[in-house]
Amino acid sequence: MKIFRNACPRNCYASCSMLSYVNNGKLIKVAGDDRHGYTKGSLCAKGFAFTQYVYHPNRLKYPIMQSPRGSGNWNRISWEQAYTIIADKIIELNERYGSNLASGYNKFSGNVGLLHYAAEAMFNSIGPHTKPKGNLCLTTGNEALKERFKQYEQSSPEDMAEADLIVIWGANPAVTNVPQMKYIFQARRAGAKIVVIDPLFTETAAKADLYIQIKPGSDGILALFGAKCIAESSFFDETYAQECTNNFLQFKRVIEEIPHADKVSELTGAPISGIEELARLYTHSASSVTWIGFGMQRTNTGGDNVQAISTIAALAGILHKKKGRLFYAHNDIEHFPLHLLNYPEQNHSSIASSREIDINSFAQSAIEVTDPPLKFLWIASRNPFSQDNNLQSWLKLIQQLELIVTVDLFMTKTAEISDIVLPAAAHFEELDLIVSYWHHWISINEQSLTGYFESKSDLQITRELTNKLNELSPGFSTFPSVLEPLDWIQKELSPEIQELYGIQSYKDLLSGPQKKKLEETPSKEKFHFYIPDVSAFLKDVSEQEESLLFPFQMITPQSLLKIHSQYEQLSWLTQADEYEHDVVAEISSFAAEKNGLKSEDSIEIYNEYGWVEAKVMVNAHLSKYIVLVKQGGNKPINWIIVHQGNDQCQETSTHFYDSKVNIRKKVVSAGG
Numbered sequence: 121m122k123i124f125r126n127a128c129p130r131n132c133y134a135s136c137s138m139l140s141y142v143n144n145g146k147l148i149k150v151a152g153d154d155r156h157g158y159t160k161g162s163l164c165a166k167g168f169a170f171t172q173y174v175y176h177p178n179r180l181k182y183p184i185m186q187s188p189r190g191s192g193n194w195n196r197i198s199w200e201q202a203y204t205i206i207a208d209k210i211i212e213l214n215e216r217y218g219s220n221l222a223s224g225y226n227k228f229s230g231n232v233g234l235l236h237y238a239a240e241a242m243f244n245s246i247g248p249h250t251k252p253k254g255n256l257c258l259t260t261g262n263e264a265l266k267e268r269f270k271q272y273e274q275s276s277p278e279d280m281a282e283a284d285l286i287v288i289w290g291a292n293p294a295v296t297n298v299p300q301m302k303y304i305f306q307a308r309r310a311g312a313k314i315v316v317i318d319p320l321f322t323e324t325a326a327k328a329d330l331y332i333q334i335k336p337g338s339d340g341i342l343a344l345f346g347a348k349c350i351a352e353s354s355f356f357d358e359t360y361a362q363e364c365t366n367n368f369l370q371f372k373r374v375i376e377e378i379p380h381a382d383k384v385s386e387l388t389g390a391p392i393s394g395i396e397e398l399a400r401l402y403t404h405s406a407s408s409v410t411w412i413g414f415g416m417q418r419t420n421t422g423g424d425n426v427q428a429i430s431t432i433a434a435l436a437g438i439l440h441k442k443k444g445r446l447f448y449a450h451n452d453i454e455h456f457p458l459h460l461l462n463y464p465e466q467n468h469s470s471i472a473s474s475r476e477i478d479i480n481s482f483a484q485s486a487i488e489v490t491d492p493p494l495k496f497l498w499i500a501s502r503n504p505f506s507q508d509n510n511l512q513s514w515l516k517l518i519q520q521l522e523l524i525v526t527v528d529l530f531m532t533k534t535a536e537i538s539d540i541v542l543p544a545a546a547h548f549e550e551l552d553l554i555v556s557y558w559h560h561w562i563s564i565n566e567q568s569l570t571g572y573f574e575s576k577s578d579l580q581i582t583r584e585l586t587n588k589l590n591e592l593s594p595g596f597s598t599f600p601s602v603l604e605p606l607d608w609i610q611k612e613l614s615p616e617i618q619e620l621y622g623i624q625s626y627k628d629l630l631s632g633p634q635k636k637k638l639e640e641t642p643s644k645e646k647f648h649f650y651i652p653d654v655s656a657f658l659k660d661v662s663e664q665e666e667s668l669l670f671p672f673q674m675i676t677p678q679s680l681l682k683i684h685s686q687y688e689q690l691s692w693l694t695q696a697d698e699y700e701h702d703v704v705a706e707i708s709s710f711a712a713e714k715n716g717l718k719s720e721d722s723i724e725i726y727n728e729y730g731w732v733e734a735k736v737m738v739n740a741h742l743s744k745y746i747v748l749v750k751q752g753g754n755k756p757i758n759w760i761i762v763h764q765g766n767d768q769c770q771e772t773s774t775h776f777y778d779s780k781v782n783i784r785k786k787v788v789s790a791g792g
């Protein structure tokens with residue numbers, strides 16, 4: 121039996137490191153790694169289910185091709201055939217249009233390892249092409265925090281255990297960040313109060329001392345009210361506040377306009393007692409934590425709300441001489457050279473650079489670009505036909521594409537509409553480096569298994585495709601395909617990174633993950649207060665009031681036993697037939713009564729983009745404004761979700777929760 125050190129490569133806060141137990145080349149067990157100072161040996165159920173994931177009967181074994189597209193008429197092809205078809209197409213498009221702009225890719229978060237930027241490197245190596253720009257998870261919040269702090273530095277989430285108050289705005293760690301819960305419980309055992317502010321009574325809310333059910337998108341006004349209470353408290357030291365910030369006096373003038381608790385209650389739907397208790401807890405806390413979740417910034421008003429919440433966090437911090445902390449996410453990954461992501465683009469004689477398309481409106485924008493139109497799409501680490509918004513535009517996009525290649529481990533909704541599907545390696549089958557966006561630990565992911573049938577790592581696929589391109593058209597790609605995975609790892613562990621993590625080589629990571637050296641006091645910069653136009657802000661919140669046509673806001677949050685569309689075919693985690701089940705629409709008792717519905721009734725959830733059939737589940741905890749639906753499944757709800765963007769053309773995350781819908785009973789025809 122051999123034991124290897126791996127790291128979970130999912131787009132998950134925890135980036136757990138794990139041990140894989142391999143006997144005669146077979147993975148027999150996965151365990152948490154107790155050398156990881158943050159996860160301390162824990163894994164979630166998805167981590168433990170990797171032994172089933174790796175050998176799942178639905179895992180893709182060989183390159184396959186279908187004709188015609190979408191027919192399900194798949195045939196096995198060799199890697200050599202696959203590379204030849206793909207390289208021929210890229211080269212032919214280049215000859216047709218005089219550049220590679222007609223070739224492009226869409227990639228996101230299937231595997232977040234640093235060596236998974238191989239596709240980006242390969243495309244850069246062939247010169248200007250079409251690529252996605254942005255991040256659909258967390259950009260809105262990131263941009264908002266950049267306005268408040270020039271450089272937002274997040275302290276160790278392990279320190280949450282020492283807080284006396286933890287206020288969680290729109291995050292659901294009991295589902296999305298399981299290892300963090302032990303620090304929250306530790307704080308609670310030592311007497312801390314836990315507050316959860318969320319439109320849904322989540323698994324995290326169920327563990328809280330105070331739960332505030334809020335109307336989606338109205339956090340800002342609640343936060344500003346709390347900020348006013350802190351600033352007006354008798355303990356508050358204004359002189360110190362002026363020293364720590366650069367526009368406190370300007371902010372003080374805004375405070376006058378912030379309404380009283382009764383108006384805040386009317387606008388947010390939160391009870392006055394809850395609002396006052398929140399303000400009291402913040403005012404009396406000596407070491408508060410304010411946690412801004414990704415969930416609460418998935419709307420058009422999300423950015424403003426993040427700014428308002430960072431204000432209450434800053435004031436709480438100032439009140440107790442910098443002892444209050446703010447958590448969102450960090451960008452430690454940007455310390456790394458990211459040689460693959462930043463691989464220099466090959467020069468083109470007349471085109472300066474690649475064509476960038478906003479990832480939030482990828483398909484819609486891709487159909488709009490012409491000269492040349494997008495004709496070849498490479499999809500990796502991504503399942504847009506389940507997880508993206510605006511799927512009607514995706515349908516149009518695929519009609520214009522001459523070749524779609526998807527690299528994945530399973531036959532996803534996206535693979536189903538592709539021409540060629542290439543089998544990707546699982547993380548045990550490749551070497552990689554994993555950097556979290558939440559804690560500050562780095563983990564190596566050793567290769568513990570040989571490839572599953574003919575699957576290959578994304579990096580290996582890139583290397584081989586590059587060779588084929590250069591064989592057919594010498595000099596087409598500049599990608600150094602001779603470099604091995606370990607060469608890329610060593611390039612990432614530059615002298616600066618070694619210094620930052622206190623290591624001398626990758627070998628140090630083989631004996632355990634390492635933590636980045638953190639500065640003693642993060643956020644040393646002065647806080648710059650958010651100065652909202654309060655009356656416009658209030659108007660925005662009240663205008664969100666009921667639309668008669670689409671009175672419900674549809675929230676489609678993350679699920680405990682899945683990562684987006686992943687793992688939904690694993691019987692260890694879901695009921696075998698759950699994938700095939702109807703969509704379940706949770707509605708409030710109020711909505712059920714008003715629409716004459718009961719649990720198990722068949723309905724349609726609809727809006728201007730279409731409709732999706734669903735089964736009703738009446739949820740007594742649900743607010744009357746909300747319809748709650750899970751992501752993924754065989755009939756993804758994303759068919760009726762469209763990101764509207766914002767008027768200011770700012771960089772944002774996708775506004776998945778700005779989705780207004782209505783419901784209607786499904787009419788069953790006489791024939792049944």
Ligand SMILES: Nc1nc2c(c(=O)[nH]1)N[C@H]1C(S)=C(S)[C@@H](COP(=O)(O)OP(=O)(O)OC[C@H]3O[C@@H](n4cnc5c(=O)[nH]c(N)nc54)[C@H](O)[C@@H]3O)O[C@H]1N2
Nearest residue numbers: 290291292296317336337413414415677678680682683684
């Ligand atoms: N098990 C599991 N874990 C995951 C993932 C997964 O799919 N499954 N995905 C990972 C990824 S990629 C991400 S981005 C993170 C997301 O992590 P989280 O942000 O924790 O998760 P979400 O489910 O997006 O949203 C959290 C909460 O925000 C609430 N919310 C929505 N709108 C508002 C609002 O206006 N105000 C307030 N106060 N709350 C609001 C929702 O009701 C929801 O309960 O999770 C990561 N972890």
Ligand SMILES: Nc1nc2c(c(=O)[nH]1)N[C@H]1C(S)=C(S)[C@@H](COP(=O)(O)OP(=O)(O)OC[C@H]3O[C@@H](n4cnc5c(=O)[nH]c(N)nc54)[C@H](O)[C@@H]3O)O[C@H]1N2
Nearest residue numbers: 228229230231500501502503507527544676684685686776
């Ligand atoms: N309705 C709704 N939609 C949402 C959200 C929401 O809250 N509501 N959340 C959004 C968020 S925050 C996110 S992050 C996105 C996630 O969007 P996606 O990243 O598209 O979602 P996943 O379902 O995780 O799909 C990743 C795919 O990558 C594959 N994969 C895994 N490992 C590898 C690998 O090593 N190589 C290759 N080539 N493929 C691999 C997986 O099998 C899977 O099919 O979903 C978004 N969509």
Ligand code: SF4
Nearest residue numbers: 128132135136164167
């Ligand atoms: S999904 Fe998240 S919590 Fe679960 S094992 Fe992976 S990193 Fe850890």
Ligand SMILES: [Mo]
Nearest residue numbers: 131256257258
């Ligand atoms: Mo995400």
